[in-house]
Amino acid sequence: MSRDLETSQRFYGAVLGWQFRHGKLGETFSVAEVDGLPVAGIGALAAEMAATTVTWTPYFAVDDADKAVDRIRERTGTVAVGPLALGEQGRAALAADPDGAVFGIWEGQVRSEWRVGTGPAPAWLELRTRNAFDAALFYGEVLEWATGRPDRCEVAYEEDKVVLRQGGEPVARLSGQALEPAAFDPQVRPRWHVHFRVAALEPAVAAALSLGGHRASAVHTSDRERCVTLRDPDGALFDITEGGRDSAAPQRE
Numbered sequence: 693m694s695r696d697l698e699t700s701q702r703f704y705g706a707v708l709g710w711q712f713r714h715g716k717l718g719e720t721f722s723v724a725e726v727d728g729l730p731v732a733g734i735g736a737l738a739a740e741m742a743a744t745t746v747t748w749t750p751y752f753a754v755d756d757a758d759k760a761v762d763r764i765r766e767r768t769g770t771v772a773v774g775p776l777a778l779g780e781q782g783r784a785a786l787a788a789d790p791d792g793a794v795f796g797i798w799e800g801q802v803r804s805e806w807r808v809g810t811g812p813a814p815a816w817l818e819l820r821t822r823n824a825f826d827a828a829l830f831y832g833e834v835l836e837w838a839t840g841r842p843d844r845c846e847v848a849y850e851e852d853k854v855v856l857r858q859g860g861e862p863v864a865r866l867s868g869q870a871l872e873p874a875a876f877d878p879q880v881r882p883r884w885h886v887h888f889r890v891a892a893l894e895p896a897v898a899a900a901l902s903l904g905g906h907r908a909s910a911v912h913t914s915d916r917e918r919c920v921t922l923r924d925p926d927g928a929l930f931d932i933t934e935g936g937r938d939s940a941a942p943q944r945e
Contacts, residue, residue: 693746695926697722697736699904703924704734706899708888708932726812731888746926748886749786750817751796752835753843757783760797763834775799789830791821791882797835808863815889815933817864821882824868828854831866885921885931893918893934900924 694700701712701722710724710731720736737746754760757775764771764787774785775797782800789795808814821827828847832838837856838847845856845863854866890896897907900922908929909921917935924930 693735693737694928695737695746697734699925700734703900703903703905706903707896707905707922708890729812731812731814746924746928747794747883748928748930749794749796750814750884750886751784751798753802754797754799754835757785757797757799760799760834761785761787764797767830767833769830769834789821789827789882791823791827793819793821793827793882793884795884808858810861812889815887816862818885818887818931819864819866819882820869820885821866822868824852824854824866827866827868883929885929887919887931887933890932890934893920893932896932896934897922 697720701710704710704724705712708724708726708731710726712722712724712734714722722734724731724734732748761771761775768790770788772786772788772794775783776785777783778800782798784799785797787795787797808817819827819831828837832847835844837845842859845858846860848855848857852867855862856864856866893911897920901907904925906923907920908923911918911920913919914935917933919931919933921929921931
């Protein structure tokens with residue numbers, strides 16, 4: 693969500709090379725694309741929601757939004773919005789896990805050529821939370837991970853982190869860092885981080901700084917990739933990643 697859609701499009705277009713088109717949800721919602729394939733959506737906040745914190749939110753596909761919402765509530769999560777019908781496209785709900793990390797669920801069409809970890813889609817997702825094992829149980833039951841279905845994530849424990857794989861490829865990790873749910877700093881409170889892939893880190897950071905963005909972390913590096921956390925002009929945190937797509941666990945430089 694954005695307070696100024698045009699400013700956000702100009703920012704992310706320069707930093708990440710995205711092009712934009714209006715989606716089927718109206719003039720206040722844009723679909724970001726790379727090479728004609730969707731990467732993400734940016735929606736304009738209504739005027740009465742101007743005080744709302746701007747953030748990137750991952751949405752997870754589910755077969756039935758109503759049943760998924762029931763599972764969230766049964767496991768002490770919170771459902772803030774929905775499920776709501778979004779035209780003929782599908783139904784969505786916005787929720788938070790027991791530690792307060794916000795995520796969405798989506799019941800509807802999902803393009804077969806688009807998923808995290810491949811093509812222009814986000815490179816990977818990362819949940820920083822208090823207890824990765826507890827989080828894995830919550831999300832595993834809500835989203836039906838580790839059920840053996842080919843369209844669901846497999847769960848593995850690697851180097852004290854929970855790593856999610858789809859088709860054998862890592863798409864997300866859950867890492868526990870003894871964080872407090874009510875921590876004021878969004879860098880340290882439980883939250884989902886979205887990593888977008890860039891060809892080179894330094895030019896993307898320079899573009900972000902020139903258009904009102906801010907650098908929010910040191911560079912993290914591994915033998916396969918480098919990444920850094922940025923803030924856009926609205927304050928939304930996101931990560932950019934340079935390098936291979938076969939690692940979901942960079943180390944601090």
